[in-house]
Amino acid sequence: xxxxxxxxxxxxxxxxxxxxxxxxxxxxxxxxxxxxxxxxxxxxxxxxxxxxxxxxxxxxxxxxxxxxxxxxxxxxxxxxxxxxxxxxxxxxxxxxxxxxxxxxxxxxxxxxxxxxxxxxxxxxxxxxxxxxxxxxxxxxxxxxxxxxxxxxxxxxxxxxxxxxxxxxxxxxxxxxxxxxxxxxxxxxxxxxxxxxxxxxxxxxxxxxxxxxxxxxxxxxxxxxxxxxxxxxxxxxxxxxxxxxxxxxxxxxxxxxxxxxxxxxxxxxxxxxxxxxxxxxxxxxxxxxxxxxxxxxxxxxxxxxxxxxxxxxxxxxxxxxx
Amino acid sequence: xxxxxxxxxxxxxxxxxxxxxxxxxxxxxxxxxxxxxxxxxxxxxxxxxxxxxxxxxxxxxxxxxxxxxxxxxxxxxxxxxxxxxxxxxxxxxxxxxxxxxxxxxxxxxxxxxxxxxxxxxxxxxxxxxxxxxxxxxxxxxxxxxxxxxxxxxxxxxxxxxxxxxxxxxxxxxxxxxxxxxxxxxxxxxxxxxxxxxxxxxxxxxxxxxxxxxxxxxxxxxxxxxxxxxxxxxxxxxxxxxxxxxxxxxxxxxxxxxxxxxxxxxxxxxxxxxxxxxxxxxxxxxxxxxxxxxxxxxxxxxxxxxxxxxxxxxxxxxxxxx
Numbered sequence: 001x002x003x004x005x006x007x008x009x010x011x012x013x014x015x016x017x018x019x020x021x022x023x024x025x026x027x028x029x030x031x032x033x034x035x036x037x038x039x040x041x042x043x044x045x046x047x048x049x050x051x052x053x054x055x056x057x058x059x060x061x062x063x064x065x066x067x068x069x070x071x072x073x074x075x076x077x078x079x080x081x082x083x084x085x086x087x088x089x090x091x092x093x094x095x096x097x098x099x100x101x102x103x104x105x106x107x108x109x110x111x112x113x114x115x116x117x118x119x120x121x122x123x124x125x126x127x128x129x130x131x132x133x134x135x136x137x138x139x140x141x142x143x144x145x146x147x148x149x150x151x152x153x154x155x156x157x158x159x160x161x162x163x164x165x166x167x168x169x170x171x172x173x174x175x176x177x178x179x180x181x182x183x184x185x186x187x188x189x190x191x192x193x194x195x196x197x198x199x200x201x202x203x204x205x206x207x208x209x210x211x212x213x214x215x216x217x218x219x220x221x222x223x224x225x226x227x228x229x230x231x232x233x234x235x236x237x238x239x240x241x242x243x244x245x246x247x248x249x250x251x252x253x254x255x256x257x258x259x260x261x262x263x264x265x266x267x268x269x270x271x272x273x274x275x276x277x278x279x280x281x282x283x284x285x286x287x288x289x290x291x292x293x294x295x296x297x298x299x300x301x302x303x304x305x306x307x308x309x310x311x312x313x314x315x316x317x318x319x320x321x
Numbered sequence: 322x323x324x325x326x327x328x329x330x331x332x333x334x335x336x337x338x339x340x341x342x343x344x345x346x347x348x349x350x351x352x353x354x355x356x357x358x359x360x361x362x363x364x365x366x367x368x369x370x371x372x373x374x375x376x377x378x379x380x381x382x383x384x385x386x387x388x389x390x391x392x393x394x395x396x397x398x399x400x401x402x403x404x405x406x407x408x409x410x411x412x413x414x415x416x417x418x419x420x421x422x423x424x425x426x427x428x429x430x431x432x433x434x435x436x437x438x439x440x441x442x443x444x445x446x447x448x449x450x451x452x453x454x455x456x457x458x459x460x461x462x463x464x465x466x467x468x469x470x471x472x473x474x475x476x477x478x479x480x481x482x483x484x485x486x487x488x489x490x491x492x493x494x495x496x497x498x499x500x501x502x503x504x505x506x507x508x509x510x511x512x513x514x515x516x517x518x519x520x521x522x523x524x525x526x527x528x529x530x531x532x533x534x535x536x537x538x539x540x541x542x543x544x545x546x547x548x549x550x551x552x553x554x555x556x557x558x559x560x561x562x563x564x565x566x567x568x569x570x571x572x573x574x575x576x577x578x579x580x581x582x583x584x585x586x587x588x589x590x591x592x593x594x595x596x597x598x599x600x601x602x603x604x605x606x607x608x609x610x611x612x613x614x615x616x617x618x619x620x621x622x623x624x625x626x627x628x629x630x631x632x633x634x635x636x637x638x639x640x641x642x
Contacts, residue, residue: 029351030349106346107347108330108345
């Protein structure tokens with residue numbers, strides 16, 4: 001939740017004049033999205049999201065994200081479509097930041113997902129994976145195994161202030177993944193951050209995916225593992241196998257998982273839990289003074305990690321035979 | 322800026338079903354408004370603002386605010402109109418909070434007001450004062466002279482940590498107002514918080530007023546003094562008499578100011594500066610851990626207060642003869 005960058009009316013008017021979307025009728029900062037500044041923009045032509053990309057997002061990655069949305073929308077995946085400027089560019093500059101206008105996607109995100117929502121997100125994720133198979137863009141995942149060590153270095157020595165024993169637990173887990181991370185699974189474009197707030201529903205039905213700013217080229221089944229972590233645990237961090245079964249069955253009804261992908265799920269799920277544990281830990285320990293963002297609890301992901309460490313095999317996630 | 326209260330999709334659907342505005346298409350937390358939780362709600366019938374009233378707003382005051390908006394809208398003042406539920410009530414309950422849906426007012430607020438904007442806000446304020454003359458609701462101003470002492474008590478002894486000498490400066494100013502606050506000026510319903518973010522413009526023209534949650538029954542010219550503080554100082558806290566002249570002329574073109582009101586302006590402007598100095602000071606010293614709101618600088622209003630203390634007479638505000 002954040003409006004990091006304020007935009008003056010003069011700057012906004014000038015920026016929007018570069019598009020064929022009519023005059024500005026309203027522009028309100030949205031209290032959603034942690035990485036960037038988002039405004040809900042209403043113009044004479046409709047509603048849009050105006051995003052100013054803050055420093056966490058690398059400018060050179062923006063074409064990958066914007067082209068991906070355009071690619072997916074063109075393949076029938078319901079997601080925001082970047083609006084091109086009169087000069088043809090999807091990316092502009094506003095208030096000293098790279099900025100883009102994307103179409104407004106109707107729907108609400110589900111605060112407390114039910115089993116049906118998990119099934120829908122599984123289907124949607126698989127459909128996204130298939131639609132992106134012929135996407136030419138490539139972006140290495142900076143938040144996969146090679147990135148976790150340097151990330152942890154930003155928290156090292158201080159992890160135990162969050163939870164006693166956390167430092168050693170993370171070191172062991174890093175060593176485990178250095179040895180066991182799967183190398184031969186199908187790779188493609190993954191969303192990499194498909195949490196409930198990035199999936200919209202309208203009257204109970206899936207209406208679209210948003211926020212592709214962590215999308216990257218990585219193991220497709222790793223995206224499934226991220227979703228198992230994000231969608232299938234209860235508030236007390238107990239794993240809900242009924243939700244897991246629904247999510248996996250939904251995914252497999254659109255894109256079958258190979259035996260190797262299924263066998264790798266426990267490791268991938270551990271890695272996914274570690275990845276969010278690490279970013280949350282670093283954010284938790286580095287809240288800037290005057291921050292407008294309340295950091296998310298890293299311990300939640302330690303509990304999820306503990307579950308995955310105890311899993312005997314992929315069947316425990318709720319896989320049907 | 323804040324979303325204090327999260328609303329689940331089930332709660333939202335149930336709440337909106339109490340209104341005749343169709344089904345929910347989208348609902349996004351807005352990063353504006355410090356006191357309450359605001360969502361931009363889109364339904365099949367259009368756009369609305371959904372407000373959940375947080376603890377700073379007293380539940381028993383809500384009918385005063387909502388009825389005032391309805392009264393003003395009925396008198397041609399451009400402002401949000403509370404939407405009544407099927408059962409006729411303007412106020413409901415959502416997520417354990419009093420909640421209302423109001424119409425969406427188009428326009429943007431002006432980050433850097435020009436002289437014309439000041440003229441427009443003067444005219445709009447006077448029009449609001451006239452339109453509210455026959456409003457039956459009464460609400461004492463909890464943030465006028467009798468309230469300032471108790472408010473300062475929440476900061477006392479700590480004011481000097483913000484700025485050396487502030488404690489004594491506030492004490493002197495409190496004593497001054499106890500002796501000099503005018504008692505015989507015209508009273509009515511005032512907005513009491515008409516800062517730039519509460520006045521919308523569309524293509525350079527005034528489009529409406531929002532946020533009546535500080536409105537109360539008090540000296541009308543005090544509302545003018547609040548606006549002089551809020552609109553007519555430059556970022557370096559220098560008073561801009563051209564803007565002041567425009568604001569006052571705009572106001573007087575719609576509602577004339579009496580000689581007594583004009584003579585009282587310096588005292589009223591000092592009081593207005595003190596009032597915002599005090600609330601900002603208390604907020605500054607009492608930021609709760611994990612707060613999502615960045616407190617506003619109280620020293621800005623100390624500088625404004627210093628200006629008003631040195632004013633020899635109302636003419637210095639830019640009054641035309």
